Amino acid sequence: MHAHDLLPIGEVVRRSGLPHSALRYYEREGLLHTVRTSGGQRRYERSVLRRLAFIRAARTIGVSLEEVREGLTQLPDGRTPTRADWARLSRAWRGRLDEQIDALVALRDGLDSCIGCGCLSLDRCRLSNPDDAAGRSGGVGAVRLSSALRRDPVDG
Secondary structure (H helix, E strand, O other): OOHHHEEEHHHHHHHHOOOHHHHHHHHHOOOOOOEEOOOOOEEEEOOHHHHHHHHHHHHHOOOOHHHHHHHHHOOHHHOOOOHHHHHHHHHHHHHHHHHHHHHHHHHHHHHHHOOOOOOOOOOOOOOOOHHHHHHHHOOOHHHOOOHHHOOOOOOO
16 A cells, blocks of 8 residues: 555545544444554545445435444455445345335324324324224333334434
8 A cells, every 4th residue: 555545534524524523433433444654643545435435325324333334344354335235235224224214104194193282192192102002002102103213313
């Protein structure tokens, strides 16, 4: 690797649009690798830009960092993801995304039944207690939100 093939953090920030803190965080999480100069400054291989684009695209569609990490570890020798890698990994994420879409559609379609009620636990609430399922099971309606929608959207 030649020195001209390495990018300083400022150049990666400028070209990727991500802040310094995100790059350092992704490095700590094992998603990016750097080399250090004799003065301790971070340098990134040019291929990091493609890896960052992959991470950003995955995060944009709701993929967790853990899922991104798992996907990247499937690549031989930590290489940069290719278009074929994205296609393969995104197929694996499709089922979970479909579940989230279905849950969001149900949430949207049931929204008119809860506006104004405020409690989300009435026996008529189609969002949190469809068909009074909580009443039959003894549960509380407000905790009945679809598990596909209870995922933490910010996992780091």
